[in-house]
Amino acid sequence: MAAAAGWDYGVDIASRDRASVGGTIATNAGGLRMLRHGDTRAQLLGVEAVLGDGTVVSHLAGLTKDNTGYHVPGLLCGSEGTLGVVTAARLRLVPAATHRLTSLLAFGDVGSAVVAANDLRRTVRALEAAELMLAAGIDLVCRVTGLPPITTTRHPAYLLVGVADTVDPSVDLAAGIAALRHVAEVVPGDASLWAYREGHPAAVNTVGPPHKLDVTLPADRLPAFVARVPEVVARLAPHARAWMWGHAADGNIHVNVTGVEPGDDEVDDAVLRLVASLGGSISSEHGIGTAKRRWLHLSRSPAEIDAFRALKRALDPDGILNPNVLLPALPS
DSSP: OTGGGTEEESOOOTTTTTOOHHHHHHHTOOOTTHHHHOOHHHHEEEEEEEOTTSOEEEEOOOOSOOOSSOOHHHHHTTSTTSSOEEEEEEEOEEEOOSEEEEEEEEESSHHHHHHHHHHHHHHOTTEEEEEEEEHHHHHHHHHHHOOOOSSSSOOSEEEEEEEEESSOOHHHHHHHHHTOSSEEEEEEEOGGGHHHHHTHHHHHHTTOOOEEEEEEOOGGGHHHHHHHHHHHHHHHOTTOEEEEEEEGGGTEEEEEEESSOTTOOHHHHHHHHHHHHTTOBSOSSSOOTTTSGGGGGGTSOHHHHHHHHHHHHHHOTTOOSSTTSSSOOOOO
C-alpha cells in the first residue's frame, strides 16, 4: 500500500520476510539501511500499548512536532517486551527509491575498508548501506552456496556499498569511489551481490552451532577489534573459529564463533569484555534477552540499571511482562 503511493519503510532487515512490526519495535531493529534512515526508534511516531497492569496507553497522532512530555514510543522501543505489549504503531515513511546501485570494493585490510565507509558517508548523499565482509566469510559463502568468487583476486576485506535515490545516483557514487584511497579492486554490480552478504549466517550454521554476538565499536577501534577477536578465541578455544561481518558505517559487527560447546560462555565473556574495554556496546541490534543480561553492567552503569528497574516497577508492577529478560538478577 505504501509502495503504491510512492513511499517506503526505512528499516530493512535480513528477516524481512518473517519479522513483525511489533517484534522490530520490541527489539529496536536496525538493519541494512540504518546509516541512512536510522533504527526503528527513529521511525516510530506513535504507539498503543498494554502495560503490565492492563492499562492501555495510546498516542497515535503521529505529529512531527509534539513536545508534550515523555516520549513513550521511544521508551517502549527496544524494551524487549518488558514494559508493555505494543498493539498498534504509527510509522514514519520515506520516499521510495526509484534508482538503486550496488558496488563491491576490495581492500588490503579492515582499517582501509572502515575509513572508506566513513568517507563515503560524507561524500555520497544517497549512500544506504556499507557492509563489511572478510575473506574467510566470503570463501565460506561461496563454498556453501556455489556462488562464484566475488573478485578476480582474493582480498582480506570487502565493502558492499548500496545507494538508493529518487534520481540517478551513479555519478555521485562513481565520484565518491574515485576519491577513496587504498581500493584494491572495484566490482560494479546489481542486487545479486547481496547474496554474498546475506549468505553469511546460513553458511556459518553449516560449520556448527555458532555463539552469536552482536556488538558495536567506535569507528577508530573497529579494525583493532576485528584483529584481536581471533586471538582471543584461539587462546580460549584452540579449535574454535570466529566469523565476522557487519555494518561498517555504524560500527556494528556480528561475531559468530563456531567450535565451542553451546553452554560454554567463556569465549562470549572474553569477547564482550574486549568490546567494553574498547568503548563499545555489547548489543547493537539483537538486544540483551536472557543470554546477555549478566553482562549488561559492561555497557550500563549501576545508576542506569537502577533507573531501568524503577521504570519496570512503574509500568509492570507485578513483573509479568517478559520476566527474566534484560535486567540482571538481583542478589539473593
